[in-house]
Amino acid sequence: MTITPVILSSTVADDEPPVSLWRDAWHRLLRNKLAVAGLAVVILLAFVAVFGPWLTPYDFLTQDLNARNQAPSLAHLFGTDDLGRDVFSRVVYGTRTAFVVAIVVTAIAVVIGVALGAMAGFFGGMFDRIVMWFTDMTMSVPNLLLVVVINASLKTPITAWMEARYQATLNPFYRETIWVDFLLVFGSMALISWPPYARLVRAQVLSIRGRPYVTAARALGLTNRLILMRYIVPNAIGPLIVSVSAGLGTAMVLESAFSFLGVGVNPPTPSWGNMISDGLRVWQHYPHLLAAPAAVLGLATVAFSFLGDGLNDALNPRGSK
Amino acid sequence: MTAPADNKPLLDVRGLTIEIDTRRGPAVIVDGINLTVGKGETVGVVGESGCGKSLTMLSLVRLLPNKIRVKSGTAEFAGRDLLKMSKSELRQVRGGKIGFVFQDPMTSLNPVMRIGDQLCEPLIYHRNMSKADARERAIExxxxxxxxxxxQRIEAYPHELSGGMRQRVMIAIGLACDPELLIADEPTTALDVTIQAQIVDLVKDLRKKLNMSVVWITHDLALIAGLVDRVAVLYAGTVVEDAPVNELFARPTHPYTRGLLASIPKLSDERASRLSSIGGTPPEPGRRPKGCPFAPRCALAESVCHERVPVLEPVAGSTGHRVACFVAQRQMMEAA
Structure with missing residues (x-):
C-alpha cells in the first residue's frame, strides 16, 4: 500500500508534549496540602518499616529488668515497658508488622476482589449472581466475629499438626509458630476485606463495559481477556486506587484491633495493637505505654485517609472545585 | 464509479431479521433486509434514527446489544456466513477483514491508552507484528x-486531540489491517460541518487507494451524494429503495425517498420557506402496520398498501434500481 498524506489541514497545531492522565492526577495531588502531608507521613512510615532494624538503638526483645517502666528519656525516647524493653524500638518494629500485614492483606484482597468483581461485571449472568451472593454473605457476618471464629477453630488444629510434623521430622521450621500467626491473620483479614473491592470493581465494570470504546474494541476482534485487561480494568482503576489507599489504613486498624483482642499477631512480635492492649492495663501509671503506639496508629490512619481523599479528588477532576 | 470486478458481491445480506425482547414479547425491528456490497463498491445506507441501520451493521459482526438478536437470514462475507461462524473465526473477521468506524469519536477511543497503542493492538493481534513494526505501521x-x-501524535492520549482528529484516528484503527470492507456508522454525526466534509473526502480518497468496499451509514443523504456508488434507503427495518446514487437523485421512486430528498434544504430557494418534512413518525417496534410500513405516513397509500407488504422489484428503464412500492410500480407500468 502506498502512503501519501491525504489531507494536510489540521486542527492540532500545538507542540506541547502529551500529558498523561496520571501525570495530570499527580499534579492535582501535589496541589492538595493535606494529601501531600498524608503522603509524606506514609512515606516516612514506610521508610521506618523497611529500615527499622538499623534505626533503633535497641532490639525489640531485649529486656532490661533494671530499667522497667521508665518514662520517656533521651536513652529511651518513648520510655520502657514492664519488662524493660525499649518502647520506641517496639513501635518501630510494630510499624513493620503493620505495613507487612496491611500490604499483604490488601494485596490479597485486591487480587481476589478485582478478579471476581471484574469477571462478575463483565460476564454477568450466573457467575455474577454467585459472586454477589458470596460478597453479600461475607459482608453480612460481623468482621471481628468471623476472624475470632476462624482463629479459634483453625489455630489449635494447625498448631497440633505442626507439632506432630515436628515430632516426626524434627525440622525446626515446624516450630516457627510465627508463620501460623501470620497465615491466620493474613488469611482471615483478607477473607473479610475482599468483598468491598469486588463490589466496587463490579460496579465500575458494569458502567464501563457498555461504553462505545469497549464495543469498538470488540469490533477490532480483540479477545475478552485483552478487552478486560486493557480496556476495562485500567478505566476502573481510579476509584480502586482511592479505595486501596484508604484500605491500607483500615487494614492497619483492623490488625491492631485483632492484636488488641488477642487474635492477631501474638507477642512477643510487636504490633501496635498488642502494645495498646498491654498499655491499657497500666495507663493510669504509665500513660506513655499506651500513648506511643496509639499515637502512631492514629497518625498512620489519618495519613492514609488524607492520602485517599487527595487521590479521590486528583483522579476525578470533575469532582474537585 | 467503479463496478465490481466479478459478479459475486463481497457482502451479501439476505432476509436479515432482527428482533428485540420487550415486555410484551419479541418485536421485529429489522425485517428481512437484503443488501449487497460489491468488491470496491461504496454503499450508503440511509434512513432516519431507529430504522435499524446501525443494528444491521452491528449484527454482521455479531455485536448486537443484549436482548437484541438475529432471528433469521444470512450474511455472506467473501462466501462465508458471518452469522454462523465460530467465535474464533469471527474474531479474525472483526478488525481483520471488516473494519468499523463508530459514530462518536469522543467516546469510541479508550481514554487511558495512547492512540499509538490502540492503533497497534489490532496489528499485533491480527497480523502478529512485533511492537516495533506495529509502531512503524501506526505512524504510517x-x-x-x-x-x-x-x-509525536502517536504518543497522545485521546483527550488531547480534537473531534475531527479523533475520528481520523478511528478511521486509521479501522484501516489498520487492510480490511476488505470498512463499515462507517454515522462517522460524521458528532462533528461540525467543515470537518464532516473533510472526513468524507478522506474516506473517498482512501477507498480508491486501498481498493476496499465501504458501507457508510448516515441519515444525511446530501452528505454522501458525492461519496457513494449506490444507496440503500431503509425505512422501519426494511430496504424500501436501492439504486445507484445518480439514479436515486434523478429519479427517486419511493414516496419515502422523495420525502427525504425534498427535506434537504436548498440554497436556491428564493423565499424563506418552511423546511419540508415527512408527517408522522416511524412505527414503533412491535407495532408494525400490517402492510407497507410506510403506508400510514404515505400520501399516495392505497388500500393494497395497508393489506400486503411490497417487495423490492426492479424499476423499469434502469439497471440496478429497485423499489418496494405498489403505487410506484403501478405508475411505471401505466407509463410504459
Whole structure:
C-alpha cells in the first residue's frame, strides 16, 4: 500500500508534549496540602518499616529488668515497658508488622476482589449472581466475629499438626509458630476485606463495559481477556486506587484491633495493637505505654485517609472545585 | 464509479431479521433486509434514527446489544456466513477483514491508552507484528489519514486531540489491517460541518487507494451524494429503495425517498420557506402496520398498501434500481 498524506489541514497545531492522565492526577495531588502531608507521613512510615532494624538503638526483645517502666528519656525516647524493653524500638518494629500485614492483606484482597468483581461485571449472568451472593454473605457476618471464629477453630488444629510434623521430622521450621500467626491473620483479614473491592470493581465494570470504546474494541476482534485487561480494568482503576489507599489504613486498624483482642499477631512480635492492649492495663501509671503506639496508629490512619481523599479528588477532576 | 470486478458481491445480506425482547414479547425491528456490497463498491445506507441501520451493521459482526438478536437470514462475507461462524473465526473477521468506524469519536477511543497503542493492538493481534513494526505501521496509518506530526501524535492520549482528529484516528484503527470492507456508522454525526466534509473526502480518497468496499451509514443523504456508488434507503427495518446514487437523485421512486430528498434544504430557494418534512413518525417496534410500513405516513397509500407488504422489484428503464412500492410500480407500468 502506498502512503501519501491525504489531507494536510489540521486542527492540532500545538507542540506541547502529551500529558498523561496520571501525570495530570499527580499534579492535582501535589496541589492538595493535606494529601501531600498524608503522603509524606506514609512515606516516612514506610521508610521506618523497611529500615527499622538499623534505626533503633535497641532490639525489640531485649529486656532490661533494671530499667522497667521508665518514662520517656533521651536513652529511651518513648520510655520502657514492664519488662524493660525499649518502647520506641517496639513501635518501630510494630510499624513493620503493620505495613507487612496491611500490604499483604490488601494485596490479597485486591487480587481476589478485582478478579471476581471484574469477571462478575463483565460476564454477568450466573457467575455474577454467585459472586454477589458470596460478597453479600461475607459482608453480612460481623468482621471481628468471623476472624475470632476462624482463629479459634483453625489455630489449635494447625498448631497440633505442626507439632506432630515436628515430632516426626524434627525440622525446626515446624516450630516457627510465627508463620501460623501470620497465615491466620493474613488469611482471615483478607477473607473479610475482599468483598468491598469486588463490589466496587463490579460496579465500575458494569458502567464501563457498555461504553462505545469497549464495543469498538470488540469490533477490532480483540479477545475478552485483552478487552478486560486493557480496556476495562485500567478505566476502573481510579476509584480502586482511592479505595486501596484508604484500605491500607483500615487494614492497619483492623490488625491492631485483632492484636488488641488477642487474635492477631501474638507477642512477643510487636504490633501496635498488642502494645495498646498491654498499655491499657497500666495507663493510669504509665500513660506513655499506651500513648506511643496509639499515637502512631492514629497518625498512620489519618495519613492514609488524607492520602485517599487527595487521590479521590486528583483522579476525578470533575469532582474537585 | 467503479463496478465490481466479478459478479459475486463481497457482502451479501439476505432476509436479515432482527428482533428485540420487550415486555410484551419479541418485536421485529429489522425485517428481512437484503443488501449487497460489491468488491470496491461504496454503499450508503440511509434512513432516519431507529430504522435499524446501525443494528444491521452491528449484527454482521455479531455485536448486537443484549436482548437484541438475529432471528433469521444470512450474511455472506467473501462466501462465508458471518452469522454462523465460530467465535474464533469471527474474531479474525472483526478488525481483520471488516473494519468499523463508530459514530462518536469522543467516546469510541479508550481514554487511558495512547492512540499509538490502540492503533497497534489490532496489528499485533491480527497480523502478529512485533511492537516495533506495529509502531512503524501506526505512524504510517496516522500519516495516511492526514494527521500532522504522526511521530509525536502517536504518543497522545485521546483527550488531547480534537473531534475531527479523533475520528481520523478511528478511521486509521479501522484501516489498520487492510480490511476488505470498512463499515462507517454515522462517522460524521458528532462533528461540525467543515470537518464532516473533510472526513468524507478522506474516506473517498482512501477507498480508491486501498481498493476496499465501504458501507457508510448516515441519515444525511446530501452528505454522501458525492461519496457513494449506490444507496440503500431503509425505512422501519426494511430496504424500501436501492439504486445507484445518480439514479436515486434523478429519479427517486419511493414516496419515502422523495420525502427525504425534498427535506434537504436548498440554497436556491428564493423565499424563506418552511423546511419540508415527512408527517408522522416511524412505527414503533412491535407495532408494525400490517402492510407497507410506510403506508400510514404515505400520501399516495392505497388500500393494497395497508393489506400486503411490497417487495423490492426492479424499476423499469434502469439497471440496478429497485423499489418496494405498489403505487410506484403501478405508475411505471401505466407509463410504459
Amino acid at each position: 496509518l496516522l500519516r495516511l489519514v492526514g494527521i500532522p506530526g504522526p511521530e
